[in-house]
Amino acid sequence: xxxxxxxxxxxxxxxxxxxxxxxxxxxxxxxxxxxxxxxxxxxxxxxxxxxxxxxxxxxxxxxxxxxxxxxxxxxxxxxxxxxxxxxxxxxxxxxxxxxxxxxxxxxxxxxxxxxxxxxxxxxxxxxxxxxxxxxxxxxxxxxxxxxxxxxxxxxxxxxxxxxxxxxxxxxxxxxxxxxxxxxxxxxxxxxxxxxxxxxxxxxxxxxxxxxxxxxxxxxxxxxxxxxxxxxxxxxxxxxxxxxxxxxxxxxxxxxxxxxxxxxxxxxxxxxxxxxxxxxxxxxxxxxxxxxxxxxxxxxxxxxxxxxxxxxxxxxxxxxxxxxxxxxxxxxxxxxxxxxxxxxxxxxxxxxxxxxxxxxxxxxxxxxxxxxxxxxxxxxxxxxxxxxxxxxxxxxxxxxxxxxxxxxxxxxxxxxxxxxxxxxxxxxxxxxxxxxxxxxxxxxxxxx
Numbered sequence: 482x483x484x485x486x487x488x489x490x491x492x493x494x495x496x497x498x499x500x501x502x503x504x505x506x507x508x509x510x511x512x513x514x515x516x517x518x519x520x521x522x523x524x525x526x527x528x529x530x531x532x533x534x535x536x537x538x539x540x541x542x543x544x545x546x547x548x549x550x551x552x553x554x555x556x557x558x559x560x561x562x563x564x565x566x567x568x569x570x571x572x573x574x575x576x577x578x579x580x581x582x583x584x585x586x587x588x589x590x591x592x593x594x595x596x597x598x599x600x601x602x603x604x605x606x607x608x609x610x611x612x613x614x615x616x617x618x619x620x621x622x623x624x625x626x627x628x629x630x631x632x633x634x635x636x637x638x639x640x641x642x643x644x645x646x647x648x649x650x651x652x653x654x655x656x657x658x659x660x661x662x663x664x665x666x667x668x669x670x671x672x673x674x675x676x677x678x679x680x681x682x683x684x685x686x687x688x689x690x691x692x693x694x695x696x697x698x699x700x701x702x703x704x705x706x707x708x709x710x711x712x713x714x715x716x717x718x719x720x721x722x723x724x725x726x727x728x729x730x731x732x733x734x735x736x737x738x739x740x741x742x743x744x745x746x747x748x749x750x751x752x753x754x755x756x757x758x759x760x761x762x763x764x765x766x767x768x769x770x771x772x773x774x775x776x777x778x779x780x781x782x783x784x785x786x787x788x789x790x791x792x793x794x795x796x797x798x799x800x801x802x803x804x805x806x807x808x809x810x811x812x813x814x815x816x817x818x819x820x821x822x823x824x825x826x827x828x829x830x831x832x833x834x835x836x837x838x839x840x841x842x843x844x845x846x847x848x849x850x851x852x853x854x855x856x857x858x859x860x861x862x863x864x865x866x867x868x869x870x871x872x873x874x875x876x877x878x879x880x881x882x883x884x885x886x887x888x889x890x891x892x893x894x895x896x897x898x899x900x901x902x903x904x905x906x907x908x909x910x911x912x913x914x915x916x917x918x919x920x921x922x923x924x925x926x927x928x
Contacts, residue, residue, distance in 0.1 A: 545570070546585050547604040549695060551578040552597050555902035555911075556724040560597045563727075567591055588698045588768060589779055593761035593786060596723035596750070599702050602684055602695035610692040613646060613655045616685070619692055620659035628696065629771050631668045634675035635660060637683045644687035656685050656694070680770040700767035706749075707764045710817045716744055717846055717882075719760070721904055723750040725911060728900055729844050729880040734797065736841030740831040742800035745811030745824070747844055752820040755796045759786040793822055799837045801829040832869050840876040849885035863891035870894065870916055879914040888912060 548569075552560045557574040564572055567590055569581035578598075581587075588601050595601075605628075608619040637660070639653045646652055657674065660683065665671040682697035704720040717725075726747070731737055733755035739747045753760060762783070768774060802808045808828050815821045825837075847866070848859065870879055871894070881888065884907050889896045898913035 544584060545582045546587070547580070547582050548588055548591075548698075549578055549580050549602040549604060550591065550595065550598040551600045551602070553599070553718065553721045553724060553903050555900060556597050556721070556728075559724055559727045560595075563595060563597050564591065567594055585773065586775070586778055589766075589782055592699055592703065592766050592768065593759050593782055595703060595720075596754070596760050597720050597727070599704060599720060600697055600699040601703075603698050604693060604695055606692070606694040608692055609690055610687070611645075613652055616652055616687075616692050617655045617659045620656050620694060621663050623663070623694075625660055625664050626667045627772065629681050631664050631670040631672050633680035633770055634673045634678075635681050635683055636674060636676050636679035637685065639685040639687065641687040643689040645689060646687065649687075652685065652687065656683065680767070682767060696767075696771070698766065698768040698771075700765065703760065705764070706753075706760050710813055717746045717904060719746060719750055721902065722746045723754070723760075725844055725880065725882060725902070726751055726754065728911060729842055729878070729913075731842050731844065736797040736799070736838035738799045738801075738837060738841060738843050739845045740801050740829075740834055740843065741845045741847055742802050742811055742826070743807055743846070745800060745814050745826075747846070748798060748800045748811065748824045748826075749814060749818060749820065751798050751844075752796065752815070752818070752823040755798065756791045756793060756820075756823065757789050759789075762786060793819065795825065796823050797838065797841070798824045800824060800826050801831070801834060803828065803830040832865050834869075834873070836874050836877065843870075843874065843877055843879040843881075845880075846882045847888075849883050849888075859885065860887070860891055863888055864893055867892040867894045870914065874916045877916045879916060881912045881914070882909055883912065884909045886910065 550560060550564065554577055557576070557579055560579045561572050561574050564579060564581050567587070569583050569587060569591070571580070571582040573580045585603075588603060591598065591601050606619055606623055608615070610616050610619065635657070637653050637657045639649050639656065641649055641652075661671050682700065684695045684697055686693045686695075704718040706719050726737075731751070733751075737751050739745075742748055752758075769779070800811060802811070805828060808826060811826060812821065815824055815826070848855075848862075870877075881892075882902065882904070884904070888910075889899070889912055892914075894914050896912050897915050898911070900911040900913070902909045902911050
């Protein structure tokens with residue numbers, strides 16, 4: 482009751498005043514209810530907007546596939562930069578490769594354009610595990626017939642880091658059985674295994690706790706460009722050669738020399754980079770065997786890559802070798818790639834050459850000794866190579882890839898960088914030498 486009613490001046494007045502107060506109270510309640518309704522409506526609108534945004538974000542996350550690009554050890558950070566230019570997202574470098582994410586078509590683009598990656602793996606499962614049966618169940622529940630036809634052949638490979646399981650071969654067998662059993666249950670047909678050239682390669686990786694499964698979208702490794710028809714002794718892989726050029730900071734237009742060119746792998750990669758030739762042109766990929774393969778999208782990517790190519794004309798890329806047979810192999814490879822007019826080749830002993838330009842970059846893979854006689858010969862060769870670089874290549878930078886860790890001491894030049902790299906399983910170093918006249922030879926007291 483209001484104050485007027487409480488102190489009332491008569492029944493009628495009290496009744497009137499009480500009625501007025503009740504009406505005021507009802508109006509106040511109506512206004513309060515309207516405010517609550519408006520507030521609730523606004524809150525719901527905001528919640529709807531948040532939910533809608535959440536749906537959009539969720540859909541985006543759902544459409545984002547996870548991938549892993551393998552590469553030679555030592556090139557991970559260079560591969561990160563390359564993937565960033567290809568519009569990959571959520572990029573993380575790890576030992577031996579780079580994790581990244583994007584729409585599924587991104588794997589088309591990376592397979593076609595990456596000069597540094599070895600394989601592009603599509604992640605289809607990631608689960609904790611304790612036993613081989615946990616791995617089997619993880620693989621069995623996947624929708625295999627959604628991804629590829631049962632008539633496709635498969636191969637399973639497994640790697641591990643600190644896995645507690647005793648046998649990787651047994652894990653490989655369990656994965657293969659899970660894939661085949663699930664496909665046979667869904668389609669009535671069991672896929673065949675092809676260990677040499679499978680349609681769909683499958684890769685598993687075990688850590689101490691987690692199991693990750695991938696479909697290999699690449700097939701034949703990316704360093705097999707299909708351009709090299711002749712190889713020399715211990716040839717460089719193409720993606721390692723491309724990575725060395727990146728680490729050396731070489732760019733098209735800068736004079737480049739490989740004075741011990743062998744079969745010409747470094748020269749081939751440089752020529753392809755100079756002409757912007759996509760390394761994946763002219764070869765097939767495993768993703769073309771998947772059910773979600775979009776042939777139209779792939780043709781458009783190929784068309785765009787072809788349109789970006791530059792005319793084939795002589796570039797400031799030079800190679801030499803003292804062996805006529807080795808130089809013949811390099812010429813055959815350049816001819817097969819249609820790049821014979823781009824690169825200048827000549828037969829010459831490395832200790833007798835002169836600089837083809839005032840400044841430039843040397844990138845080469847000098848010989849390294851395995852047998853005692855070879856090691857003794859190289860102990861005499863390296864100081865002469867240092868003399869040649871100092872006298873003839875002032876103003877140049879030299880990058881020497883070698884598995885011979887004696888090279889820096891024997892060449893008698895100050896090393897400005899030592900970059901660990903692997904040529905396959907072989908541990909190497911990329912040694913950088915900046916040839917500044919009068920300042921690069923080590924003094925005897927520093928040797």
